[in-house]
Amino acid sequence: xxxxxxxxxxxxxxxxxxxxxxxxxxxxxxxxxxxxxxxxxxxxxxxxxxxxxxxxxxxxxxxxxxxxxxxxxxxxxxxxxxxxxxxxxxxxxxxxxxxxxxxxxxxxxxxxxxxxxxx
Numbered sequence: 001x002x003x004x005x006x007x008x009x010x011x012x013x014x015x016x017x018x019x020x021x022x023x024x025x026x027x028x029x030x031x032x033x034x035x036x037x038x039x040x041x042x043x044x045x046x047x048x049x050x051x052x053x054x055x056x057x058x059x060x061x062x063x064x065x066x067x068x069x070x071x072x073x074x075x076x077x078x079x080x081x082x083x084x085x086x087x088x089x090x091x092x093x094x095x096x097x098x099x100x101x102x103x104x105x106x107x108x109x110x111x112x113x114x115x116x117x118x119x
Contacts, residue, residue, distance in 0.1 A: 010076050012051035018073050020049045022066040037065040071114050 010018075023045075028034040031045040038045070038061040048054045048062065063070050 010074060012053075014051070015073055016049045016051035018068075019045075019062060022062070022068045022072065023049075026066040026068075028066075034062070034065065038062050069114075071110055075110055075113055 023031070023034045026034075028037065031049065032042045035042040035045045038058070040058055040061060044054060044058055045062075048058060059070055059073060062068075063073065
């Protein structure tokens with residue numbers, strides 16, 4: 001069975017890492033707390049964090065309680081990347097413009113993937 005999302009997507013282990021990162025960022029210190037908030041079992045959260053297959057409903061519930069989009073978990077371009085693109089202080093304007101362009105390109109790519117997934 002292929003565990004990766006349609007079109008190749010992200011490695012299942014990476015999806016699990018993103019779930020754990022989202023859990024911790026949302027203030028859920030353990031899997032039990034996230035499971036309770038999401039209305040699923042702790043075992044389900046454990047499987048998800050290990051990159052094992054879970055249902056779409058589980059992804060929706062985790063996304064809802066962690067404040068993350070499904071794209072955060074399933075997109076091959078992580079939202080973390082866009083956040084890290086910043087021009088250093090004192091950098092030439094051309095560097096800032098290039099970074100701004102790259103950031104917008106990442107957003108556009110994410111948007112197009114989400115649009116494609118809806119259709």
